[in-house]
Amino acid sequence: MQKLTPFLISSLLIFGVAACDNASKTTVSAPDPNESPTAPTAQTTQAAQQDAQSEVRRRQLNSDIRAREERNNVTGGDTDRASGDLASQVRSKLEANIPKGQLTVNATDDGTVTVGGTVNNEQELAKIEPLSKEIKGVKTVVVKATVTPPKS
Template sequence: MKKSIILIFSSFLFLGLAGCDTFRTATNAPDRVTDEVQAPTAQEAQDAQADATSETRRRQLDADIQAREERNNLLNDGAATNRSDSDLASQVRSKLEANLPASALVVESENGNVTISGTVPTQQQYERIPNLAKEIKGVNNVTLNVAVAPAQPEN
């Protein structure tokens, strides 16, 4: 019964995201990984950081990762191969959002190859991106189009 509930819940989650092919860590993140990368305003960076560090948001991110892992375990025998691109992109986005506050990143995945674009405020956050992405089962390769761009004052 528990597996059935997880499967039903996961199916609704999947259907809700079926139209999405990119996953963003913040509303000011680029729409696509090929879009030009721009530094966020100070307010955008502050809003993204507040959202990423909120306890409620962290629980949501953890629940998203866990639900996708459970669905993979149920439907794919827990294998790292044959993972859905949307699951990989969503899990990488959740991992980055939870661990890189004030980032504005967009994530796309194709056959286990993950492309990440956008901005992070520090070099230290930039250097953490590949390792965080590779913590997600099924990520084979990470391509970065990320700029280190501290927030810019609003004019």
């Protein structure tokens, strides 16, 4: 045991030195804080919007929601949920399933969720309440969203 302890400590120190050898890999690619930020190009903006509305992104968001629900079930947090957690989960669910809607979500500690904003059509408006109620802990959904067709 007396020989093993110094060996473990020295191994840990050698590993630490090797891991910290190249300290700053991101500083070359990081933006200069002294320069004024430039607006993204239209092509970059459109690519980001398509990514946010893609089927892959929708599946990722739904998977994240399911994982969060499973964690809450394990920890016993499925009965009383924090309002911020409820609002976040409902917002993610709505963003995944109503990608072109501009919705705001507020939640209270008693499980009441209020959804406001705009959607593009009646079908999206009708989806808000059932999608919101899929989140565990949501008891009541108040829909204050309106239908506003997109401008062409």
